Amino acid sequence: MSQLYDQSTLHSISTSRSPLLTLPPGVAERIAAGEVIERPVSVVKELVENALDAGAHDIRLEMRGGGLHLIRVSDDGYGIPADELERVCERHTTSKISSVEDLSRLHTLGFRGEALASIAAVSEITILSRPIETALAGEEQPADWITLSGGEIIQRGRRARLPGTTVTVRDLFYNVPARLNFMRGSRTENNHVMQLLQRYAAGYPALRFSLVIDDRTVLQTSGSGDLATTLSELYRLPLNELLYPVEASDGAHYRIQGYIGNRVLAQPTRQYVMLFVNGRPVRIRALQEALEQGYRSLLPRGKHPLLALHLMIPPEEIDANVHPAKLEVRLACEETVGAALTQAIRSILERSPAHPETMRFPGPALANQRRLPGPHRHGLRVAESAEGYHAGSAPTGTPEAISSLRPLAQLQQAVILAEAPDGSLYLIDQHRAHERIIYEHLRHTYAGCSHEGQEEALNAHMLLEPVIVEMKRHQAELLEQRLPMLRGLGLECERFGGRSFLVRSVPSGEGAEQLASHLHELVTMAAEDSADWEDHLLIALACRSALRRGRELGPGEQLALLKALANTAAPAACPHGSPILLHYSRSFLIDKFDW
Ligand code: ADP
Ligand code: MG
Numbered sequence: 001m002s003q004l005y006d007q008s009t010l011h012s013i014s015t016s017r018s019p020l021l022t023l024p025p026g027v028a029e030r031i032a033a034g035e036v037i038e039r040p041v042s043v044v045k046e047l048v049e050n051a052l053d054a055g056a057h058d059i060r061l062e063m064r065g066g067g068l069h070l071i072r073v074s075d076d077g078y079g080i081p082a083d084e085l086e087r088v089c090e091r092h093t094t095s096k097i098s099s100v101e102d103l104s105r106l107h108t109l110g111f112r113g114e115a116l117a118s119i120a121a122v123s124e125i126t127i128l129s130r131p132i133e134t135a136l137a138g139e140e141q142p143a144d145w146i147t148l149s150g151g152e153i154i155q156r157g158r159r160a161r162l163p164g165t166t167v168t169v170r171d172l173f174y175n176v177p178a179r180l181n182f183m184r185g186s187r188t189e190n191n192h193v194m195q196l197l198q199r200y201a202a203g204y205p206a207l208r209f210s211l212v213i214d215d216r217t218v219l220q221t222s223g224s225g226d227l228a229t230t231l232s233e234l235y236r237l238p239l240n241e242l243l244y245p246v247e248a249s250d251g252a253h254y255r256i257q258g259y260i261g262n263r264v265l266a267q268p269t270r271q272y273v274m275l276f277v278n279g280r281p282v283r284i285r286a287l288q289e290a291l292e293q294g295y296r297s298l299l300p301r302g303k304h305p306l307l308a309l310h311l312m313i314p315p316e317e318i319d320a321n322v323h324p325a326k327l328e329v330r331l332a333c334e335e336t337v338g339a340a341l342t343q344a345i346r347s348i349l350e351r352s353p354a355h356p357e358t359m360r361f362p363g364p365a366l367a368n369q370r371r372l373p374g375p376h377r378h379g380l381r382v383a384e385s386a387e388g389y390h391a392g393s394a395p396t397g398t399p400e401a402i403s404s405l406r407p408l409a410q411l412q413q414a415v416i417l418a419e420a421p422d423g424s425l426y427l428i429d430q431h432r433a434h435e436r437i438i439y440e441h442l443r444h445t446y447a448g449c450s451h452e453g454q455e456e457a458l459n460a461h462m463l464l465e466p467v468i469v470e471m472k473r474h475q476a477e478l479l480e481q482r483l484p485m486l487r488g489l490g491l492e493c494e495r496f497g498g499r500s501f502l503v504r505s506v507p508s509g510e511g512a513e514q515l516a517s518h519l520h521e522l523v524t525m526a527a528e529d530s531a532d533w534e535d536h537l538l539i540a541l542a543c544r545s546a547l548r549r550g551r552e553l554g555p556g557e558q559l560a561l562l563k564a565l566a567n568t569a570a571p572a573a574c575p576h577g578s579p580i581l582l583h584y585s586r587s588f589l590i591d592k593f594d595w
Helices: 007-015 025-030 040-053 100-105 115-121 132-137 177-182 186-203 227-235 285-295 334-349 362-370 377-386 399-403 430-448 473-489 512-526 533-545 555-566 586-593
Strands: 058-064 070-075 124-130 142-149 152-160 164-170 208-213 216-220 243-249 255-261 273-277 307-312 406-411 415-419 425-429 460-470 492-495 500-507 581-584
Touching (some): 040 058, 040 070, 040 115, 040 164, 040 186, 115 124, 227 243, 227 255, 227 307, 243 334, 255 334, 285 307, 285 334, 307 334, 406 555, 415 430, 415 555, 425 430, 430 473, 430 533, 460 512, 473 492, 473 500, 473 512, 473 533, 512 533
Parallel strands (some): 058 208, 273 307
Antiparallel strands (some): 058 070, 070 164, 142 152, 208 216, 243 255, 406 415, 425 581, 460 500, 492 500
16 A cells, blocks of 8 residues: 555645646547636636645735636746746646646646636736746846736736746636626625635645735635644634544545534534545545534534545545546545544544533624625634633543533423532533433344344333324335334334324333324334435434423432433434533633632
8 A cells, every 4th residue: 555645745746847748639638628717716726726736835815806807816836937938828738747647646736738728718817927946046036927818918027026926817708798797796706715715725724825805815824734723714713622633544545634623613504514635625425425424413404514624545546537636536445434434523523512601602703704704803802702711621521521420400490400520510401311312222222123023022112002194105105114124113013004004112111101192203204215214213203202391300310311321422412413411611610700
């Protein structure tokens, strides 16, 4: 197995430059047609990727009028030699490959030599560059520039610049009125660019990125090399307390490194789910599913996590048949990596309680991303108020922590107050705690019984009177097939002619009686046409049989509930994903009381 990449080697690969070549027609034809320049964000993507390919450490992006008036990307990369400046805007001209064989060894983001040509055809473009080699010649060495309009050179000159390249694109689509009509206004375009740059910044934490939109700095990273710091800089929030580091590797096929957000960072869109393969932002459906699987039942429905994970994969494991520059890639070991991701996320999240102290800060500020944050406006204020409450965040949601809790009282007949040995306070939602306990119990019984069906339902609580439920036609067929599995669970049903089913028993245990009044709902879930029907059913069963809020619990019952909760694998979140525990740390009390 070849050595796994780390990011530093990845980046250094591209710091030397080969001469510019025009690809021979045979090679050019075999490379699939490049992405079209559809909108300002496509220009930004190409220019930023060129800067990355040039080994830049500092990438600045400036934009006006939603990118239609101006897009300017400046970098401190290796630059373009003066004698090649004229040709970089020609089609199929690239310094990155010279043959099709090179494609499999490709370490650059670009290689088709088409981007600048496509941009030049629909705008006025100025390329100013000073090659890195001239740095030796001293400060006063000038940089050369050329301006092309509609693909024709209209002006050229020289001026001072540090080594690196600045590409300025003006009046985008001035000669393509159809595209202009299609544009949705600068806010939308600004947003796309912002999101894109956030991804690159999280993809390359060791590089400095800045984005200035209409004279306002809306994004700035320090290039600290630390991903958690980068994420905090991107969202202008002290996220460190709410991010959990992930580190996993099988020593052969993959290494996973990065951060996943606590569930309080759950967001209404997938915008904050960032996955990188060898530094490149990618979308891999199987892995996307694996990520969501890791969070499943820990996030409320319709919510998505905030996370940034880097996968380091040996290049030969990345499917070469799929275009290396495409967002979509395929990995030879997708299943293994997916399982590792799910496992890594699960084991971290299931043990982390909600921190009420910080809860209210990140949500609104992140939601505000739609309004691009002004220079350090939201950021600073939030940072000041959220700081200092978390003196060393211990793994407060672990079973060990919970088994040492001492119940103090019950609040509103719904919440157990408990004291930890370190003097911190826990609030435990009794309904959700019980739900978690029953859910895991059901899951074990269910996993323990064979799907072949059994002679007699174990764990069944016989109903005094069997109940008839009516299904829709397609549900009836599905349900019929699943009857043996349901029996294994203690939910004994039989077909009663047509679309009617007779329910004889429910899973036994505390709260079984409560289930009787929800049979139609439960059996309907058992007939759900989805891959997740089993889990949905278990969750519903747990929910319907769990202790209600409003039930008074004596001290003995409170203690028993906590002990049982401590025996679960995921004591911090109910199966729906809502928090079970709130934890007020001692440092929070000290801070608030000013002790
Ligand atoms: P590709 O990236 O596929 O090679 P482009 O049209 O994007 O094609 O760029 C053409 C060439 O121009 C690149 O191969 C590179 O040699 C040069 N180039 C473009 N942008 C930069 C930059 N920011 N720094 C250095 N060289 C650049
Ligand atoms: Mg390129």
